[in-house]
Amino acid sequence: MPSSSFIVLLSLLFVGGVADAQSEVLATLPGARRIELAPDDARPASEIVISANVSTGLFFDSVLLRDGIELEGRDRFSLVDVGQTTLRLVPSPLVTAGEQFRLVVRFQDGAAPRSATFLLRAHPANAEPLVEVYRGRRTIETYQQEAREVRDALVRCQQERARLMAEHDAPAGLAGLISTKALDEHGVAGRVVTKDVAQSAGNVLRVAIVRSYRSSTGVAVEIHLAVNSGAQPWVGKGAMLRTKAGVELKVLRLWQEHPISTGEVGRVVVEAEASAAAAAQGAFSLKLWEEDGPRSLTLTNVTFP
The missing domain is CATH 2.60.40 (Immunoglobulin-like)
Structure with a gap:
């Protein structure tokens, strides 16, 4: 809707x-x-x-x-x-x-x-x-609507399964990017956006570096994070990329290099689906959160090449 x-x-x-x-x-x-x-x-x-x-x-x-x-x-x-x-x-x-x-x-x-x-x-x-x-x-309408939503969910699961199987069978490195059609003749564009993004007040995580990327099939954000002194190690559980109008990109994966502890910088990568060039235009807000914990990170004005 x-x-x-x-x-x-x-x-x-x-x-x-x-x-x-x-x-x-x-x-x-x-x-x-x-x-x-x-x-x-x-x-x-x-x-x-x-x-x-x-x-x-x-x-x-x-x-x-x-x-x-x-x-x-x-x-x-x-x-x-x-x-x-x-x-x-x-x-x-x-x-x-x-x-x-x-x-x-x-x-x-x-x-x-x-x-x-x-x-x-x-x-x-x-x-x-x-x-x-x-x-x-x-009413019968609610059961019909629920049946439609179950069918839609099944189709999405089948598509996700097909995507995961294709990635599993794909080779690593550049050959993998080509085989999954993430890389075309235009390559993968990258941009350092550390100075452009704004971090919401009250975040327990400190941002060191932010880079954004775009391929022919999606976008990604690479964030280098540090945890405030004395805090427990932080492990990301989920992520959300949303436009100012409230439209969300489908997040495909959240990858973290290692649990981020006090005194070190850890790397987190969020990848989202954006097959059309117009799907990732403009500024986005990025939110990361941990599992069953109150600590989250919100970045605004994230843009892609």
Whole structure:
């Protein structure tokens, strides 16, 4: 869905007095995660991933009891907007990776289940933007949409498997770049962008050198990092490359030379897919994070040759 259409959709959902429109959209939101509640409420709390300064919207098929919303650490959220059948949450910048908050919602009609409990887990970047919650029977449209998404996911897995097998069978060095069509007659372009990028305040990692590269099939960013004195060794787990408009490139791999300890500089390489030249034009933000830890790195104004 184009970003402009997505913004319009969210605006419609959170404007008061459109309960009927919300119910229709609830059945067909593409890409939304679905949670089904059992009548006996015996299942454990469903986990929902949130991120600081990123909106997460919960859409219910039943009217909420607005006074019955309980949110642990409510002061840690910049916005808690309760609608008739919607709940929008925006964690504040103070929320760090690994933090957890208990959320309880109650329903107005008193039918089973009368309430639902969720566990909100903070992540540096992977917030879930849309979550649908069902108490009753789902419409046929939602099952059809879910089947389409499963098929799409299967196709992506097959494509990824084919790519990995091709890389496994490819030779190393320049021959490997040629065989995978990453190298053409124009070669691979590189650029030192250390002075151009900006590092967000509060990062525990210090950037020494940043280089960007472009091939015929993708882009890569090479970062030389140092850990602040006294900190534990840092190992990157995930990465995200996003344009100012919010469009993300598909990250293919995150490679790290070794765990980065105090007093040394380590090298991290992020590679992303960008087969079309226009796919990686303009400035990007790059975010790196560690596994199950609060320490992350954000660089802005990353450009490619």
